[in-house]
Amino acid sequence: MPASKTALDPARLTAAVERLFSVLRHGNPPNDISLTAASTLRRLEREGPRRLTELAAAEGVTQPAMTQLAQRLERDGLAERTTDATDGRVVLVRVTQAGRDLLARRRAVRAEHLTALLRDLTPEDEALIAAALPALERLAP
C-alpha cells in the first residue's frame, strides 16, 4: 500500500505546530528565560563548551546578540565564559550546574503541562501522535 497520496497540508501542519508551541509556552514557569537563551543552554548541555561565533551562527543571531546573551547568562549564573589558551581572541561558553538545573526544571514543568493536555485526548489520538513522533523528529532534526 504505497503512500503516494499523503494529503499533508503544510499550512495546516504549520498552524498546528504554532498553536501547540503557543500552548506549551504559556505553560512555562514564571520568569522563564527566552527562546534563544533556552536553546543556547540546551546546545551547551548537549554539545559541550562552544565559541561565541559558533553559538551565534547555530542559533541564527548576530555575534553582538550572542555576546550580550552570554553576558546575561553569566550574570545569572547559568553559563561561564572562559578564554581559549591557544587563541587569545576566542571566548568559550559553557553551561554551569545551575544552568543544567534550570533546564531540568523547565523540562519537568513542560512535561507536566503536556501530560495534562494529553489526558484530554483519546488513547487512539495519543497513539497516532506517538507513531508520528519519530517522523516529526526527522522533519526538524
Place this chain on the structure above:
Amino acid sequence: MPASKTALDPARLTAAVERLFSVLRHGNPPNDISLTAASTLRRLEREGPRRLTELAAAEGVTQPAMTQLAQRLERDGLAERTTDATDGRVVLVRVTQAGRDLLARRRAVRAEHLTALLRDLTPEDEALIAAALPALERLAP
C-alpha cells in the same frame, strides 16, 4: 486492540515541537512581525473586531502591552482602532486588508518552507504525520 500503552514521551514531543517551531520560524520572511502580533492579527481575522482587554487576555499579555501592540499595528497599517459607540471607554481593534494580505503572504512563505522540508521525508513518514495531524489539532485547539 486497546491502546493502553501509548509510550508517548511528553519531553520528546515538547522538544520536537520546539525544534519544528524554530525551524519554521527561521524560514520566515525578513522583517516578520512578532509572535504576538501575528497571533493577534490571526485572531482578528478569525473572530472579527475585538476589544483591547479581550485581546490582551486572549494573547496572554498585559493591557499596556496590547495597547502598544495595537498602536504599532495601526501605525503599520495592519489594524485599525475605533471607539465603541455605546461605551466611550472601549477601543475596538480590527484587521485591515493590508493585515489580511500580510497574513496570507506569511502563510504562503511558511507553507513553501515546510513543503521543502517535507521533500526530504519518506512518503511513509509523511503519511504518519498526516495521520497524526487531527490528533495534534485536538491537542492544541
Place this chain on the structure above:
DNA sequence: TATTGTTATACTCTATAACTATA
C-alpha cells in the same frame, strides 16, 4: 590583513505602577 569579540546606538516587545476618562 583577517578573525574574534565588544561597544554604541536604536528599535521592538514586555512588565509594573501611576494616571485619565468613562460608566
Place this chain on the structure above:
DNA sequence: TATAGTTATAGAGTATAACAATA
C-alpha cells in the same frame, strides 16, 4: 467606585555600524 485604556519607566532581546585585540 469600578472599568477601559494610556502613559511612564525599566529591562530583555535584537540589529547594524564602528571599534579593539589577537592571529
